Every structure is written in C-alpha cells, then in structure tokens.
Amino acid sequence: xxxQLENLTKKFPNRNKKVGGEVVAVDHFxxxxxxxxxxxxxxxxxxGKSTALFMICGLQSPTEGKxxxxxxxxxxxxxxxxxxxxxFQNYALYPHLSVLQNITFPLENLKGEExxxxxxxxxxxxxxxxxxxxxxxxxxxxxxxxxGQQQRVAIARALVKRPKVLLLDEPLSNLDAxxxxxxxxxxxxxxxxxxxxxxxxxxxxxxxxxITDRIVVMKRGKVQQxxxxxxxxxxxxxxxxxxxxxxxxxxxxxxxxxxxKLWIGEEEVLSVPGVTDQKVTVGIRPEGFELDExxxxxxxxxxxxxxxxxVTVVSTHENCQGTTVRSIIQAENKVDLSAxxxxxxxxxxxxxxxxxxxxxxxxx
Ligand code: ADP
Ligand code: MG
Numbered sequence: 001x002x003x004q005l006e007n008l009t010k011k012f013p014n015r016n017k018k019v020g021g022e023v024v025a026v027d028h029f030x031x032x033x034x035x036x037x038x039x040x041x042x043x044x045x046x047x048g049k050s051t052a053l054f055m056i057c058g059l060q061s062p063t064e065g066k067x068x069x070x071x072x073x074x075x076x077x078x079x080x081x082x083x084x085x086x087x088f089q090n091y092a093l094y095p096h097l098s099v100l101q102n103i104t105f106p107l108e109n110l111k112g113e114e115x116x117x118x119x120x121x122x123x124x125x126x127x128x129x130x131x132x133x134x135x136x137x138x139x140x141x142x143x144x145x146x147x148g149q150q151q152r153v154a155i156a157r158a159l160v161k162r163p164k165v166l167l168l169d170e171p172l173s174n175l176d177a178x179x180x181x182x183x184x185x186x187x188x189x190x191x192x193x194x195x196x197x198x199x200x201x202x203x204x205x206x207x208x209x210x211i212t213d214r215i216v217v218m219k220r221g222k223v224q225q226x227x228x229x230x231x232x233x234x235x236x237x238x239x240x241x242x243x244x245x246x247x248x249x250x251x252x253x254x255x256x257x258x259x260x261k262l263w264i265g266e267e268e269v270l271s272v273p274g275v276t277d278q279k280v281t282v283g284i285r286p287e288g289f290e291l292d293e294x295x296x297x298x299x300x301x302x303x304x305x306x307x308x309x310x311v312t313v314v315s316t317h318e319n320c321q322g323t324t325v326r327s328i329i330q331a332e333n334k335v336d337l338s339a340x341x342x343x344x345x346x347x348x349x350x351x352x353x354x355x356x357x358x359x360x361x362x363x364x
Contacts, residue, residue: 001083001164001197003033003056007065010051025051027221028065033199033214035070038191040208040229041201042244043218049201050089052218053167056199057084069164082165085158085196089170093142093153100125100138103156128156131190148179155190166191166198172207184211205245209233217241234349239359242283242352248312248328250352252321255282262353265319269297270346272353272364279356281321286312288350289327291335295343299325304335311335315342 008029011022026048033039041049054060056067058079066075074082093102103125107116116124129135132152142150151171158166168187172180188211191198202208208215209229217224217232217240225237229245236242242250255264256279262270264282289297291313299315302324306312313327313335327344329335335342353362 002035002070003165003197004068005029005031008055008062009064010055011063024221029223031216031226033197035197036195037213038198038200040212040215041199042205042208042215045203047218048221049218050169053169053201057086057167058082083163084165084167085163086167087154087158087171089173091151091154093150095142099140099153102153103128103160106157106161124160128160131159132156147175148183151175151183163196166196169201206247217244237361239281239354248286248326250283250285251325253282253319255280267297270348270351275362275364281354281356283352284346285350286326286328288347289344291329291333292345293343295345297344297346298341301339301342313342
C-alpha cells in the first residue's frame with residue numbers, strides 16, 4: 001500500500017498555559033511512502049513523530065492536509081476502516097488475557113461478513129504468532145513473558161488482521177540494549193517476509209539507519225530531509241541532520257573560507273573550490289581523518305581508545321565546538337602515545353561545510 005501525506009499539519013493548543021498560543025506538532029509534512037517499504041521517522045523527542053503516526057492511523061485528525069492510501073483519501077476514515085496495525089510505545093497487553101486471547105482481541109468484534117469463528121480466529125493468531133516466533137507461548141499470561149516476548153505479542157496483535165500498513169511507535173524503547181538489537185532485526189525480517197508498508201518511529205538514529213529503506217529526519221514538526229540512510233548520512237542538507245546521524249557524532253569546528261581554502265584556526269586544511277569567502281561551520285566525520293605526519297590539520301593529542309577493529313584517537317582543538325575531537329582510524333595504524341600534537345590529512349568527502357549563520361549546507 002502506497003501512503004501519501006499531503007501538507008499534513010497538526011496544531012495543538014499549548015499545554016503550557018503560561019506560554020499559551022498553539023504548538024505546531026507537525027508542520028506541512030509532504031511525503032510519498034512507496035508500497036512495501038520500511039520507512040524510519042526519526043528525530044528528537046517532541047519533534048512530532050507520534051503525532052504524525054497518530055494522524056496516519058486515524059487516532060488524531062489533521063488540522064490541515066490529507067492522507068491517501070493507494071490514492072484513496074482516508075483523511076476522514078475511522079481507524080478501524082483504514083487497515084492499519086499499530087504498536088504503541090507502551091505496548092499495553094491485557095494482563096488477565098492469555099497471549100492467544102491478546103492476539104485474537106482485534107478479531108473479536110468483526111461484524112457481518114468479516115465475522116470469524118473461534119477456530120478461524122485461532123488459526124489467524126497462530127499464523128501471526130509464528131511470524132514473530134512465539135507460537136509456544138500462546139497459553140501464557142503477559143506477566144509470564146520477558147519484555148522482548150511481550151513486545152512480540154504486541155507486534156503479533158498488530159499483524160493479526162493482516163494490515164496493509166504497519167505503524168510502530170518507538171517499539172523498542174522499553175527493551176534492554178541487547179534485545180533492542182535482536183528485535184530490530186526481527187522487525188526487519190517480519191517486514192520483508194510480509195511486504196507490509198511499515199513506518200517505524202524512533203529517536204535512535206542507529207536504529208533507523210540500520211533497518212530502514214528510507215529515513216525522514218524531523219525537527220520541531222518540520223521535515224528536514226528524506227532519503228536512503230547512507231545518502232542522508234553522506235549528504236546532510238543542514239547542520240542539524242549532520243549532527244543527528246552518526247556515532248560517534250560528527251566533529252564540529254568554527255572555520256573560515258578564504259580564496260577557496262578552508263582554514264580552521266591558524267591552519268589551511270583543505271581546498272574548497274567554488275566556495276566564496278565567508279565564516280563557516282565545519283563538520284568532519286570521525287572517519288574523515290587520516291594520520292599523517294605531514295598532514296595540514298593538527299590537534300592536541302589526549303588519548304587512544306581501542307575498540308577491537310578500530311582505534312579512536314581522542315584529541316582537542318581550540319576551534320572545536322565540542323569538548324573533544326574523535327577520529328576513527330584502523331587498528332594497524334600506530335599512534336605515538338607520547339606525542340603532544342597529532343597531525344591529520346582530511347578526506348574531502350568527509351568534510352562538510354555549513355553556512356555559519358543559517359546552518360545550511362555549502363557544497364564544494
Ligand atoms: P514525538 O513523538 O516526536 O516525541 P509528539 O508528536 O508526541 O513528539 O509531540 C510533538 C509536539 O506536540 C510536542 O511539543 C508535544 O508537546 C505536542 N503535543 C503532542 N500531543 C499534544 C496534545 N494532545 N496537546 C498539546 N500538545 C501536544
Ligand atoms: Mg512519541
């Protein structure tokens with residue numbers, strides 16, 4: 001199912017009465033989600049992700065704009081007629097019902113032609129349970145399950161009516177780190193097996209980057225950028241997006257362009273053809289540094305952190321906006337641990353320039 005959002009907007013009266021006025025939770029969101037894709041809706045807390053999802057499933061009505069499923073306007077359609085399955089952030093299961101009853105719950109109230117017998121309901125529930133690999137747990141109560149298993153029940157419940165669109169609102173936030181990793185792989189597998197168009201809301205960039213076909217980065221209700229995860233990482237449109245994606249995060253410096261050369265502090269560090277003279281904000285990805293005794297860019301060496309395959313060189317620089325500069329180099333490279341200064345050559349593709357006033361990207 002193709003999902004189209006057209007100028008989708010939601011305004012709320014401000015919860016903070018002292019401030020008053022309106023909060024624009026989602027601000028003219030335009031996007032066409034291709035059939036069968038897994039799309040990540042990504043942004044910091046409060047940027048409007050849940051509100052966007054609630055409008056798509058029909059639990060909140062937009063202040064402005066339209067929603068189309070396969071070309072049909074569903075903006076005014078009640079949630080139960082939209083063919084969507086939802087897993088909420090707090091995936092409340094009914095504690096007094098068994099896993100089987102929890103999964104069949106959405107099937108109980110079907111009317112007319114859609115009405116199912118007990119046996120048919122069970123069949124569908126078992127099918128959904130198999131998909132999320134909990135078919136051995138059907139007779140248990142939720143409190144007899146681990147957090148990860150409960151989450152799977154919630155996903156099975158969302159899948160049991162064979163939705164055309166699956167909406168997941170921070171589905172992994174209640175799980176511990178290890179389970180999060182495993183469950184996100186599961187979600188990817190289930191999505192690929194079923195081919196259901198899926199929207200996955202998260203504030204965790206790594207989660208979104210690792211399993212989605214496409215990400216939408218939001219800030220204060222506004223879409224900043226839409227693209228394949230790697231494209232957005234390599235080519236962020238502004239400083240916000242550049243800072244939001246990547247671990248360790250991008251290193252940010254104050255710099256200046258003079259005669260098509262980039263200067264950071266007293267050093268001329270890179271050629272930037274076509275860029276006019278101006279103050280710039282410079283982003284350098286951790287993998288953008290190459291150890292080089294004759295390199296143009298120098299930092300004050302602090303320490304080395306060994307992480308198996310890679311080595312992180314931690315250093316400081318007067319013009320860095322963060323407290324430290326983190327650069328990742330391959331473990332084969334030897335770092336002189338007694339050095340005061342460390343020199344790098346910068347990889348041009350990993351150096352991103354932004355307008356110091358507007359934060360917009362400057363290409364070179
Ligand atoms: P996210 O899911 O990205 O954390 P939300 O969509 O929950 O963000 O919220 C977006 C903004 O809208 C926030 O500023 C939030 O306070 C506000 N908001 C959400 N729901 C309501 C509501 N029912 N009434 C008033 N403000 C709301
Ligand atoms: Mg939310």
